[in-house]
Amino acid sequence: MIDSLVFFIISAVVIAGAVGVVMAERIFHAVLALALALLGVAAVFVTLGAEFLAVIQVLVYAGGVVVLFLFATMLTKSDLQLKRPPRGDELAPVSAVVFAIVALFYVASSGFAPLGERISVLGSVSGVGGLIFNPQAYVIPFELVGLLLLAAMIGAIFLAKKEAAK
Amino acid sequence: MVSVENPLIMSIIRGLIGVVAVILFLSLNVLFLTWLERKVIARIHVRYGPNRAGPYGLLQPIADMIKLLTKEDIVPEKADKLVYNLAPMAAFLFALMPAAAVGIGSGLIAADIGVGVLYIAAVSSLSTLAILMAAWGSNNKYSLLGGMRTAAQSLSYEIPLVLSMIGIVAIVGSLSTQDIVAAQSQTWFGIIPKWFIFYQPLAFIVFFAAVVAEMGRIPFDLPESESELVAGFHTEYSGMKFAMFMFAEYIHFVVGSALVVTLFLGGWHLPIISPFVENLGWIKYLVQVGIFVAKMYVIIFTLMWVRGTLTRTKVDHVLSFGWKGLLPLALANVVITGVILSI
Numbered sequence: 001m002i003d004s005l006v007f008f009i010i011s012a013v014v015i016a017g018a019v020g021v022v023m024a025e026r027i028f029h030a031v032l033a034l035a036l037a038l039l040g041v042a043a044v045f046v047t048l049g050a051e052f053l054a055v056i057q058v059l060v061y062a063g064g065v066v067v068l069f070l071f072a073t074m075l076t077k078s079d080l081q082l083k084r085p086p087r088g089d090e091l092a093p094v095s096a097v098v099f100a101i102v103a104l105f106y107v108a109s110s111g112f113a114p115l116g117e118r119i120s121v122l123g124s125v126s127g128v129g130g131l132i133f134n135p136q137a138y139v140i141p142f143e144l145v146g147l148l149l150l151a152a153m154i155g156a157i158f159l160a161k162k163e164a165a166k
Numbered sequence: 167m168v169s170v171e172n173p174l175i176m177s178i179i180r181g182l183i184g185v186v187a188v189i190l191f192l193s194l195n196v197l198f199l200t201w202l203e204r205k206v207i208a209r210i211h212v213r214y215g216p217n218r219a220g221p222y223g224l225l226q227p228i229a230d231m232i233k234l235l236t237k238e239d240i241v242p243e244k245a246d247k248l249v250y251n252l253a254p255m256a257a258f259l260f261a262l263m264p265a266a267a268v269g270i271g272s273g274l275i276a277a278d279i280g281v282g283v284l285y286i287a288a289v290s291s292l293s294t295l296a297i298l299m300a301a302w303g304s305n306n307k308y309s310l311l312g313g314m315r316t317a318a319q320s321l322s323y324e325i326p327l328v329l330s331m332i333g334i335v336a337i338v339g340s341l342s343t344q345d346i347v348a349a350q351s352q353t354w355f356g357i358i359p360k361w362f363i364f365y366q367p368l369a370f371i372v373f374f375a376a377v378v379a380e381m382g383r384i385p386f387d388l389p390e391s392e393s394e395l396v397a398g399f400h401t402e403y404s405g406m407k408f409a410m411f412m413f414a415e416y417i418h419f420v421v422g423s424a425l426v427v428t429l430f431l432g433g434w435h436l437p438i439i440s441p442f443v444e445n446l447g448w449i450k451y452l453v454q455v456g457i458f459v460a461k462m463y464v465i466i467f468t469l470m471w472v473r474g475t476l477t478r479t480k481v482d483h484v485l486s487f488g489w490k491g492l493l494p495l496a497l498a499n500v501v502i503t504g505v506i507l508s509i
Contacts, residue, residue, distance in 0.1 A: 026246070028249065029248070035295060051285075055284045058292065059287060059288035059291060063291030063295075063324070064321070064324075067294050067295060070295070070317065071314065073302075074314055124280065
């Protein structure tokens with residue numbers, strides 16, 4: 001009982017954050033709402049026993065990506081009244097309803113399969129490490145992702161250099 | 167004594183005791199630190215420092231607290247009210263969070279989480295968020311500049327900070343702070359302690375520099391460099407909200423120093439004395455806390471000494487030192503440790 005109560009409270013926070021991202025008038029508020037939603041997801045991971053995943057969620061998303069977003073926001077016009085353009089608002093409720101129906105359909109068809117054994121693997125550092133570096137499991141996708149990130153990084157440096165040369 | 171069988175109530179009570187103990191420990195240290203810092207800096211500057219309130223000015227922190235509590239709370243007219251008012255609370259909360267996973271004695275820890283040091287690194291990166299909120303919410307150019315510097319600085323130094331811990335984690339085989347301290351309890355010939363500062367000297371240098379940068383202290387106190395930015399991100403804050411920022415800053419100071427002690431200086435272990443008190447019941451815990459706090463204050467004093475001696479570095483120097491100096495060193499340390507461990 002208490003578990004589902006905690007889950008519903010956290011879910012309410014995540015949904016409030018997500019709605020805030022879409023509805024906030026000011027960009028800065030939207031990014032802060034995003035941070036709230038991401039932290040809420042980390043809390044969901046904790047209640048599932050996936051501590052490692054929760055910590056990585058905080059480190060990468062709340063501590064890294066959101067800070068980068070805020071940093072970029074500060075480089076824009078230093079005006080608190082920076083408002084969203086009014087276009088496209090009429091489509092928002094439609095897409096929200098469509099997405100909700102798709103999500104509900106997916107949840108209903110999967111029927112909340114219990115995580116069981118898998119969570120103890122995903123929850124610990126050694127479990128995740130073992131999966132990533134196991135040739136039978138995910139070593140090739142992991143290396144490919146590393147290559148992709150390297151390519152993105154080199155691309156970013158190349159673009160920045162080109163700008164600086166001019 | 168009421169016997170409580172319900173495990174849920176028990177865990178809630180245990181959690182509450184942990185929270186109260188952490189806040190009490192930090193508050194007492196912070197109050198003492200505000201006095202100590204002014205006194206130490208004053209001595210380095212050949213001044214007296216606070217000496218009016220109480221013996222040696224020891225009651226100065228309490229006088230300061232009363233002053234800050236009764237001050238007028240000013241909110242700038244053009245500020246983003248919501249963000250402006252939330253920022254001090256966020257700063258305080260995010261400063262408290264990492265303290266939960268730092269133990270001051272064997273078992274004397276609020277939450278012995280399996281991913282301990284990684285948790286500490288993750289939640290301390292959140293305090294950047296609070297500073298950015300303050301910077302943006304104030305709607306002031308000096309605050310904004312301070313906030314931008316904070317973001318750049320903390321993003322740059324977080325990476326060497328985490329990388330420099332990897333060597334220790336690889337040696338211990340665990341991320342828990344309790345396990346890391348336990349791994350440092352042995353000695354060579356009974357005198358020389360097997361602390362990680364001797365196993366990982368390179369990592370110690372990188373970690374120490376990175377942790378000072380994350381705390382935002384001189385020589386890395388660019389976010390609030392008073393000679394160019396008034397007071398940086400907290401320029402517009404006064405009264406209780408300003409006090410919360412100061413409190414958060416000193417909590418970072420305490421927790422950062424405690425982390426250096428935990429990871430590199432053997433935590434609550436000291437050769438000769440530690441084995442001596444092993445079987446003395448509660449005295450053992452008292453001695454452990456005493457040793458830990460003493461070591462912590464060695465680090466704190468060193469940092470105050472640095473503050474009294476060095477000057478502030480330029481912002482581009484700070485960033486290039488992080489990326490071109492600390493990061494390669496931290497990576498080299500990871501490689502060397504990995505090679506040695508796998509031989």
